[in-house]
Amino acid sequence: MKTFRHLIILVPILLMFSCDNEIPEEDVFDNPLDEEEVTYETPALTFYPKEIETNAGGSFSVEVFVLGVENMSGSYVRFSFDKARLQVVSVNVGSFFTDAEQAPVFISEVDGANGLININTSFLGSDSVSVSGTGSLAEIVFTALSAGNSTLSFDGASELVDKDDQTIEIKGFGEGLVNAQ
Amino acid sequence: MKRPLTVFIFSVVLMGVVQAQYTSLNEETKSMIDEGKKTTAVLDFEARGINEREAKTLTDRFSSALGKTNKVILVQRTMMKEILEEQGFQQSGCTSDECAVEVGALLGCQYMISGAIGKIGNSYTIDVKNVSVESGATENSQSSTYAGPKDGLIVEIEILAWLLMNLEPPKDLLDKQKRGAAAYAPGEKPKTKVGALMRSLVVPGFGQIYSGKKGSGFTILLLEAGMVGMAAKSNNDYLAFQTEWNTQLSNYNAATVPSEIADYKILVDQARSDMMASNDQLNLFIYASAGLWAVNTIHAFFVGPKNDDDDEEEASKSPPFQLAYSPLTNQVKLQWEIDL
Numbered sequence: 001m002k003t004f005r006h007l008i009i010l011v012p013i014l015l016m017f018s019c020d021n022e023i024p025e026e027d028v029f030d031n032p033l034d035e036e037e038v039t040y041e042t043p044a045l046t047f048y049p050k051e052i053e054t055n056a057g058g059s060f061s062v063e064v065f066v067l068g069v070e071n072m073s074g075s076y077v078r079f080s081f082d083k084a085r086l087q088v089v090s091v092n093v094g095s096f097f098t099d100a101e102q103a104p105v106f107i108s109e110v111d112g113a114n115g116l117i118n119i120n121t122s123f124l125g126s127d128s129v130s131v132s133g134t135g136s137l138a139e140i141v142f143t144a145l146s147a148g149n150s151t152l153s154f155d156g157a158s159e160l161v162d163k164d165d166q167t168i169e170i171k172g173f174g175e176g177l178v179n180a181q
Numbered sequence: 182m183k184r185p186l187t188v189f190i191f192s193v194v195l196m197g198v199v200q201a202q203y204t205s206l207n208e209e210t211k212s213m214i215d216e217g218k219k220t221t222a223v224l225d226f227e228a229r230g231i232n233e234r235e236a237k238t239l240t241d242r243f244s245s246a247l248g249k250t251n252k253v254i255l256v257q258r259t260m261m262k263e264i265l266e267e268q269g270f271q272q273s274g275c276t277s278d279e280c281a282v283e284v285g286a287l288l289g290c291q292y293m294i295s296g297a298i299g300k301i302g303n304s305y306t307i308d309v310k311n312v313s314v315e316s317g318a319t320e321n322s323q324s325s326t327y328a329g330p331k332d333g334l335i336v337e338i339e340i341l342a343w344l345l346m347n348l349e350p351p352k353d354l355l356d357k358q359k360r361g362a363a364a365y366a367p368g369e370k371p372k373t374k375v376g377a378l379m380r381s382l383v384v385p386g387f388g389q390i391y392s393g394k395k396g397s398g399f400t401i402l403l404l405e406a407g408m409v410g411m412a413a414k415s416n417n418d419y420l421a422f423q424t425e426w427n428t429q430l431s432n433y434n435a436a437t438v439p440s441e442i443a444d445y446k447i448l449v450d451q452a453r454s455d456m457m458a459s460n461d462q463l464n465l466f467i468y469a470s471a472g473l474w475a476v477n478t479i480h481a482f483f484v485g486p487k488n489d490d491d492d493e494e495e496a497s498k499s500p501p502f503q504l505a506y507s508p509l510t511n512q513v514k515l516q517w518e519i520d521l
Contacts, residue, residue: 021419021460024426024453031434034442048437065437134439 032174033134035068040172042068045077045154047176048136056147056180059089063136064119066096066160067172071130073163074122075137082150083115085180089141096135097121108138122161130163144180152176220290221311222256223247227276230300235331239298239338243309246342247294253346256290264288278312278319285314292320294345298338304328309341321345333358377485381478388481397484401477405470412466418459426452 029037032050044067054060064077081088088110097104102123109118119138123129153175160168223244228236241258248255268287275284276295285293296309310322323344327337336357343350360371372391381388386402389395429452433445 021416021423021456021463023457023460026450026453028430028449029433029446031436031442033437033439034433034446035439036446049434063437134437136437 033065033067035134038067038172038174040174042172043070043072043160043168043170044068044172044174045158045170046172046174047152050174050176052176052178054144054178054180056144058180059141059143060178061139061141062152062176062178063094064138064140065094065134065136067134069134069160069168070132071162072132072160072168073130074161074165075120076157076159077119077137078155078157079117080153080155081115081117081142082178083112085144085146085148085150086115086178087143087145088112088117089143091117091119092139092141093121094136094138096131096137097123102129106138116155123163142178144178147180150178150180152178218252218254219292220256221247221253221292221294222261222285222288222290223258224275224281224284224293224295226295226307226309227297229297231298231305231331236298239334240296242335243294243296243338243342246339247346250343250346250348252348253292256288261288278310278317281312282314282317285312290314298334305331305334305337307334307337307341309345311345321347372486374482374485378478378482381481385474385477388478389484392481392485394484397480401473401480405473405477408466408470408473412463412470415459415463415466419456419463422452422455422459426456 030050032038032046032048035042038044038046046065046067048063048065052060052062064079066072066075091108091110093104093106097106104121104123107120110116111118117140121137154173158170158173160170162168223240226236226240226243244255244258247253264287265284270284270287275281276297278295281293281295285291291314293312293314294309295312296307299306299308305327306324307327308322308324311320312318313320323341325337325341327333336354340350340354340358343354356371377388377392379388380391381401384402385405386398386400389398389401391398426449429445429448433442433449436442436445
């Protein structure tokens with residue numbers, strides 16, 4: 001009887017504390033394409049998504065994005081991947097240049113032996129066609145060869161140019177992380 | 182003239198029978214007689230303002246209570262009825278002391294108890310007397326006046342049985358007298374402050390309703406229900422905004438166009454603000470509800486039914502001084518009492 005009384009005294013107290021809901025943290029934004037949230041300055045090159053969860057033997061795609069660029073007419077992008085864990089299936093043109101009025105030139109080269117991918121894309125001719133803002137330069141499809149973590153890292157040789165073929169300084173690089181189970 | 186002779190003959194015969202029976206009485210009864218317990222019979226009480234059946238029921242109850250006093254050897258009422266019927270005696274008309282003595286002599290018992298239950302206005306009066314069959318004198322008489330539901334007569338008449346035997350009535354009888362007719366409801370237990378507190382602790386307002394304060398009880402119950410309802414609504418709002426927040430955050434993470442990213446960020450922030458607002462509201466109603474719950478519990482205790490112990494406490498708190506009239510000196514005196 002005494003225990004019962006103690007229990008019913010506890011009921012309102014438990015009720016008070018059991019209903020305290022959790023409020024999520026304010027800083028939850030980590031979209032690699034959100035210029036306000038990334039830790040590096042723009043113009044920048046980054047991977048989207050920046051973290052990929054996959055299974056060994058499975059395929060996935062990752063896009064190469066340029067952020068906050070002004071009047072870009074061409075780009076040369078080079079990045080490395082773990083050749084022991086990943087295999088390139090295909091490299092496709094992104095939407096940034098294809099959305100423009102003039103069709104771009106798109107050349108990609110996969111150096112599987114060294115784990116490197118080279119992508120050249122630009123507008124041809126003397127027309128002052130350029131693009132600004134944030135957009136996808138290329139989409140790469142990989143196959144995970146084995147389980148484990150590996151990174152996708154841009155090379156410092158990557159370059160952005162404007163319509164006058166002047167170099168646009170790349171101020172930041174975002175890494176990609178692949179976790180194959 | 183013929184009847185007294187008949188009565189005499191029957192009395193002699195009955196006494197003979199009683200004497201003969203005494204020799205064959207069991208040890209318990211013998212010891213009761215040896216202890217000085219008197220054989221006593223109870224006549225049906227006279228009904229004045231209540232019906233005969235009720236008067237008989239109350240007489241039965243009186244007899245039962247009298248038996249519990251353990252001061253008398255009670256003549257069984259059924260046996261008494263049989264004997265009187267055999268003698269062609271009408272008990273219903275026997276209301277005087279003389280008649281009671283006559284019946285007592287017929288029965289061969291030492292004492293006869295007779296009584297009357299009357300009704301004047303909304304009050305009931307009960308008068309009982311104990312008459313010695315031998316001397317015809319009234320040994321003791323008691324009376325009681327009672328106003329209330331008829332059920333309350335039961336306890337009054339039981340108490341009179343004890344008082345007629347010059348005994349202090351048992352505490353439970355006196356408690357029943359204090360509680361009135363409600364004490365006779367089947368399975369009814371005395372209401373207590375703790376009972377009110379416990380009920381209000383389990384369900385807000387129930388303690389007050391239990392104590393008869395239905396207005397405040399239902400008000401508290403409605404207020405509490407309202408607050409719990411509002412808390413539940415706030416919690417539902419919170420859950421809805423949480424779903425919205427998750428959806429918009431997923432949209433934000435999936436967005437690749439800067440304008441969409443900015444739009445989804447605003448929606449995520451908005452959903453979070455709404456979550457916080459509904460959670461604050463939820464907490465407000467929960468704390469208000471818990472506060473009301475606690476206040477209601479304390480309130481239920483303080484407005485709860487009075488305990489007998491409380492009465493005693495209050496009595497003990499009464500000042501020892503009081504003014505009293507003394508008929509000897511024809512003066513009003515200040516009396517001072519100290520419990521030793």
